Amino acid sequence: MKKARIRLGLFCFGFLAMMMHGWCQEGLPNMVMIIADDIGWDDMGCYGNQVxxxxxxxxxxxxxVRFDNFYLTTSSCSPSRTSIISGRYPHNTGAAELHTPLPESILTFTQVLxxxxxxxxxxGKWHMGPAARNSFDLIYDKREEIGDGGEDKWLATLQERPKEKPFFLWLAALDAHRPWGPNDFSGMHDPEAIQVPVYLADAPDTRSDLAKYYDEIARFDYFVGKVEEELEAQGVLDNTVIFILSDNGRPFPRSKTRMYDSGIKSPLIVKWPKGITEAGAVSTSMVSSVDLAPTFLDLAGLDIAGDFQGKSFLSVIEKPDLPFRKYVFxxxxxxxxxxYERMVRTDHYMYVLNLRPSLSNTGPADSNASPSYRDLKRLRDKGRLNAAQxxxxxxxxxxxxxYHCERDGEQLLNQASLKKYENELDHLRQVLAQWRAETHDTAPQNLTYDWYDKETGQALDVEQRRGDMPGGDAxxxxxxxxPF
Structure with missing residues (x-):
């Protein structure tokens, strides 16, 4: 009943908006969100990667505009995407765990649009369950039609749109998710040229693993360029806002699923020829992925009221120097x-609370089955690991x-026990506790247990059943x- 009332209200508002804008392409900007799968924030040339x-x-x-402090709400594929489309934190969506569908009761910004x-x-990649599908007029998500990298139908989607309407496209790649598939860009990157992160093993298999990962990023970049070319060919590029981001960090140990910048920080590039006057600007303002939904609605001139927990950062796109958030979660x-981990970050500090400290934090199954993880295990078994590894x-x-993030950008030195930071630590404890209380976060005793072996990444011989998910009706x- 609640959703029916919301839909009726949106229809009325949408009708008025259409009457005011006269269905004019010039009056309403088009929007294209291009979302990568498992690409780290610093794995692009514009973010300093020289390879x-x-x-x-x-x-x-x-x-x-390049955003240097854009953070996701989780470093996990489907919960990250459902958080983006709903503008809500994972425990507020009913889909906080991997491969749980977004409930029908959760409003999405695409429905409002x-x-x-x-x-x-x-x-491209769907990954959000059946309910949210109703908010799209057209969907291409079958593996045989979207291709190995997920991008094969991007141009067709753009070409098949009705020309009399403004449009929003959710273009979702499979690149650069494991396993690596052979493609036109295979072999483009030299393993010997790669700078290996300090928390990975500097070994031939790891270097090769990273090179193949970079090959898939190159394919993603190629299709981003093709989308832009098609927008220009259709004469709508100037009035189209393009957002480029990732759903979580790279699929390597100490990255994907983790609360550090290597897992939770994402690239964000926004291009809008008609609306951005400071081309080449770099914004250091802190922005969360829950802020995307209200920003898209703000761009469309639609009511942002509803259940969205983020806030529009359209003002920062237009003026990149403006401050925005004090905290991201x-x-x-x-x-x-x-x-069960929770994180709060400011521009200076990061605090991570772990309510399952008895468990190791290896990463997801695909990472644990990787050559890079095997290299780390070999070092471990020889007693040769450094502290980061x-x-x-x-x-x-x-x-x-x-962590003092200004001095320790990779969050390698835990300083929670140092007296000189006790005031800052206590402040972030309180901020995180406030966020958890206000958003009704819960910590069930009966969480979903391991389904995969942490040593091999292979499925365990257990009944794969769910425990209690954080959050609930409230x-x-x-x-x-x-806190904002």
Whole structure:
């Protein structure tokens, strides 16, 4: 009943918006969100990576705005995407764990856009369950039609749109999710040229693993460029806002699923020829992925009221120097393995609370089956791990972690026990506690347990059943945003 009332209200508002704008392309901007799968924030040339080949995104960053402090709400594929489409934190969606569908009762920004007069389409990886499909006019998500990298129907989706309507496209790649498939870009990157992160093993198999990962990023970049070319050919590029981001960090140990920047920080490039006057600007303002939904609605001139927990950052797109958030929040729930972590970050500090400190934090199954993880295990078995490499095997783990992010950008030195930071640590404890209380976060005793072996990444011989998911009825209906 509640959703029916929302839909009726949106229809009325959308009708008025259409009457005011007269269905004019010039009055309403088009929007294209291009979302990568498992690409780390610093694995693009425009973010300082000197090896990976991303010429299209590098150029678009110079023609638009690059965001250097954009954070996801979780470093886990489907919960991250359902958080983006709903503008809500994972425990507020009813889909906090990997591979749980978004409930029908959760409002999505694409539904608001569709009922407000926009043509909405999705092409590529879906991963959000059946309910949200109704908010799209057109969907291409079958593996045989979207191709190995997920991008094969992107141009067709753009070409098949009705020309009399403004449009929103959700273009979702499979690149660069494991396993690596052979493609036209295979072999483009030299393993010997790669700078290996300190928390991985500097070994031939790891270097080869990273090179193949970079090859898939190059394919993603190629299709980003093709989308831009098609927009220009159709004469709508100037009035189209393009967002480029990722759903979580790279699929390597100590990255994907983790609360550090290597897992939770995402690239974000926004290009809008008609609306951005400071081309090549870099914004250091802190932005969360829950802020995307209200920003899309703000761009469309639609009412942002509703259940969205984020806030529009359209003002920052237009003026990149403007401050925005003081805090961003993230969570680590079940993704192949039992987990419960919560994180709050400021521009200076990061605090991580772990309510399953008895468990190791190796990463997801695909990462644990990787050559890079095998290299780490070989070092472990020889007693040769450095402190950063040993992190994924640590058991038990600290109950609390605290990092000075300005001095320790990779969050390698936990300073939660240092007296000189006790005031800052206590402040972030209180902020996180406030966020958890206001958004009705819960910590069930019966969480979903491990379904995969942490040593091999292979499925365990156990009944794959769900435990109790964080959040609940109150979490799914709250409009509370938490500290901002």
């Amino acid at each position: 990976v080949k991303t010429p299209n995104m590098d150029r678009m960053a110079l023609e638009g 569709k009922e407000g007069g926009y043509f909405t389409a999705q092409s 993230a969570e680590h729930n079940w993704h192949d393995h039992e987990a 040993a992190d994924v095997f640590m058991q038990p783990r600290p109950f609390e972690e605290f 979490a799914m209906t709250t409009k509370a945003k938490g």
